[in-house]
Amino acid sequence: MKILILNGPNLNMTGIRKKEVYGSQTLDDINSELREYGEGKGADMFFYQSNHEGDLIDIIHKSMDKYDGVVLNAGAYTHYSYAIRDAIECVNDYTPFVEVHMSDIRSREDFRKKSVITDVCIEQISGYGKDSYKMGIDLLLKIL
Helix, strand or coil: CEEEEECCCCHHHHHEECCHCCCCCCHHHHHHHHHHHHHHCEEEEEEEEEECCCHHHHHHHHHHHHHEEEEEECCCHHHCHHHHHHHHHCCCCCCCCCEEECHHHHHHCHHHHCCCHHHCCCCECCCCCHHHHHHHHHHHHHCC
16 A cells, blocks of 8 residues: 655645644654554555645646555645646546645635635545644545
8 A cells, every 4th residue: 555645835844834833843753753654554655745836736647656545735725726626636536635734724714714625535634733644544544
């Protein structure tokens, strides 16, 4: 089982930006924990982060040949990137996507409350900090 943890813009600043929202662990720290978590459940874990929409779209397209499932935190692209939404839709018959957010997007600013990618993902998990990713891994392992 190959699972990709895919992170969008500004998530490389986790541990620096808004610690009260995202916590003090860096993305590398979280990824190390997720690697151990997923491998402990028998999954091969892969990680990618980009601040560039086109890079994320390229990885999403390639996911259908490389990964069994993707846990995606699209960052701000969640709220307005129809290009990322359409990229997921292109491959979601081959690779399931779980949308995750560390913060509860429904209790934040108005513009963060709407996700344009939810309807092409199998589920949205929001508001559990880094555990949102673990819950996404668990969901993929359950359905795959």
